[in-house]
Amino acid sequence: MKFSVVRLAAFVLLGPWACSGQIEGDPSIDGTGGTPGTGGGSGMEPDPTRPTPPPPPSECTAKPAIRPGASPMRRLTRFEYDNTVRDLLGDTSQPARLFPPDEEALGFDNNAEARTVGSLLAEYYMNAAEQLAEGSLARLRTGYPCDTASVGESACGRRFVEAFGKRAWRRPLPAAEVDAMAAVFEAGRRGGDYNTGLQLVVRVMLQAPQFLYRVELGGTPLAGTAVVQLDAWQVASRLSYLLWGTMPDAALFAAAESGGLLNKGEIATQARRMLADKNARPMMDHFHDQWLALEEVDALDKDVKRFVGYGPDIGKLMKQETMTFVNAIVSADQGGLGALLTAPYSYMNAKLATFYGVPGPTGTAFAQTSPEPARRAGLLSQGSLMSIFSLADQSSPVERGKLVRLQLLCEVLPNPPADAVIVPPVVNPNLTTRDRWAQHSANPSCAGCHRMLDPIGLGFENYDAVGRWRDTEARKTIDARGEVVGTDVAGPFNGVPELAVKLARSEQVAGCVVRQWFRFGYGRGEGTDDACTTSALEQAFRASSQSVRSLLVALTQTDAFLYRTVATGGAP
């Protein structure tokens, strides 16, 4: 067990890898208005209680070399596929919901390096393309009109290839591609009719790598380096998939067409426009679904005899509470990460408030409410997280400790030793959770790691396994004292609100949130070449009072976003 503790210590030391740096690159791309992190936030007085952030890596402070980091080719996720065919074809049937699930790596479904295509998925792509081509034919004839009588079927087919292809493949088609797709059209027309030709083109285009992947070849090489500045079409796609999870809209395409999107200021302006649009909401929900494990909240295993009134419908309402809360804070850009962690209010409707046993709004609509503000601490006191990070019949100091360590501090704990018996203590009406778990953490083979977890988790004891407040357990007053071991906010606390204040002050937590968005936004884990990108993001986050919205804009201003590294063995 000693081995594991040593490893844990190493991870903890690596945890608060925060530093500051400038977002600065090739002057030609800097443009105007590109100062990151100014999208919102009211500025913040220096907080004397906040731990001092470590200095930026020296290589990021002087004029640094541009280092985009790894640039793997990304394939559309199910979420992105459905959004894209909706916008491309007007098809809202969400065919990708039936696809085999996306690999979930480092917590997210879009990690390019973890994703594989086998014959099963290739079959689904084929079937979906056939269905989509058939189902959208009438809309395509209307959307891409051509008078075959006067223009001729072949010429109309070619026009369709060019016009539809530019949207499907998200950039203009070079002549060779137009010829290849026109040949497909002709083959279809010969075997059937004009419509058959169109349908075959759509089927090919939807299965081609230019649609399923985000192919980024070409661009402008930086002399003497293996770095390429992306072209405007590629930037348009990066923006739209990052912020909306779908293909570029007309405005982005127009900007790319006119040679825009090649300086940071213009890109930041587009990013702010897009974040203000309702299309940003599904992306936000998709991120939080994954970061906070909210996907399963309506299918939790709960002992409904013990927790009367709980059911999948309550789980759904809890998820709606959390999503409404997060989006209200991010879209109004009020309070940033601090508000997410410490806000003394939440969003409920009558049914949810009744379940929690608190006064709240009437009716089915969700509204901001602030019952018993001293008990509330943003996300951390919401029923969704409290019930997800619990067991079926009892709360779980371990699961709640893991919520903080894994999701908020980005730490990694070792696996339990092989053959260690992993059983939660049996619920006993005469013993509190704290009493029952004390024995487990006294076991020397487990205690090393559990002292990282349990003392944090025990601070949540006022919330039961379905997220309701309780003052007593086993006829004793709840003792919600806890302790954070290690990290930059080490020390004791009493109850969730105090813990939340600590976490909101932690540079490690801020760095972790940045890392979560990095992984989600760039579809990969951060590597050694990303030090300056990460540092710049952290600085932008800090400079904006930890505004998530500003962080999202900052994500579009980094080396990792604006450039790519030419892969070993690849064409420039």
Place this chain on the structure above:
Amino acid sequence: MKPISRRTVLRGAGSVAIALPWLEAMAPRKASAALSPRRFVAMFQPMGSVFDNWRPSGTETAFQLSPILSPLEAHKKDLVVIEGLDQKGDGGGGHQIGIGGLLTGQTLNPGPFRAASGELAGWAAGPSIDQEIAKVIAGDTKFRSREFGVFVRGATNNQRMCYAAADQPLAPESSPANALKTLFGDLSSDAASLAMRAQRRTVLDAVLGQYRSLRQRLGTADGVRLDQHLSALREIEVRLNTVVTVPAICQKPTVDPGLKLTDPNVLPAVMKAQMDILIMALACDLTRVTSLQWVDSTANTRFSWLGINDGHHSLSHLPDSDPVAKDKMVRINRWFGEQFAYLIDGMKKIQEGDRTLFDNSLLFWGNGLAKGNSHSLRNAPYVLAGSAGGRVRTGRYLRYTPGIPHNNLLVSMANAMGSPITTFGKPDWCTGPLRSFA
């Protein structure tokens, strides 16, 4: 071979005349067992067993089945129950290792998938035994193998049991309707179907052209991923060009279109549908290698149809001293025994010459863990059924001394299917075929 485009009426197993316009070609299988191909089926369940309710009692050839194995009573003479083997494993959390190593006998590579602790692990470091077996027995069947799943959500190393190669997991098909479509959807030989296939070939040619031209411009890492996509497309291409000759016993199964895959209460119905399709895919000789994966290695499935409303994973972590939890785990494991018995029953109904499909097959029932609450993989529960065409002596209860790796069982299963391998999986964990097995 030229497709036969005549309508044919034949009598199915239940003597009900059915029209089969979807058959491309038909040839009654020769009544010689020697010509019947061998088949392999692997069934997966998670969360471990309950050893004292799983192990039979008695001797190798005279034994009594346990409560968990009791649903297999009618097939006792066709079983090989194997006790005492250890599944070795490392490179990840207990559940990740359990499913990832069950058929691969391999460690997990480094990778980005989180165990419950947050520690990271990747895909298995080698192919699974079903794929090794496919090399020997797949022949020119339309599908080299088919992986069936029930409610497999998510796609991490906790959800993948079969691997084409290191880091190349094979995703199971969780939708019976889609399984049916893929397996039986393009066998027809009427004019519309021939036109449909011709179109698919045109489309696929053009799609492949785009992948090949892109491939030349990619670097190593992207290239490897695109190669996998390319070979998946080529598999479809080969399939489109394969003319199938199905035996007379072949009947297209039906699937209840009302099955809602998002509703956990339909799990037993989905399991049954997948087993029916699996059996018929083998009977029709569309594939000879199949697997059936129940959910995944960590799922908290509620077996509500057994009156058990606790999650399977939660239950498996209750202490040995909890008699109520133990009883529920026994009932869940016995239910898997019933499923295994259903597969056997179904395969016995398919006549192949003077034998049955079952006689020509080897079935494997494995578990993602030996014991749930400790994640132990020692003394893991394995049950085989079928003689693989007379190559496995059945009706036996084999007990091994602790420490023998289950890799040896994988070797012996492959040997029974005609593969000459002497080692499989991680070399350190394999000492050759299982002694006293053959």
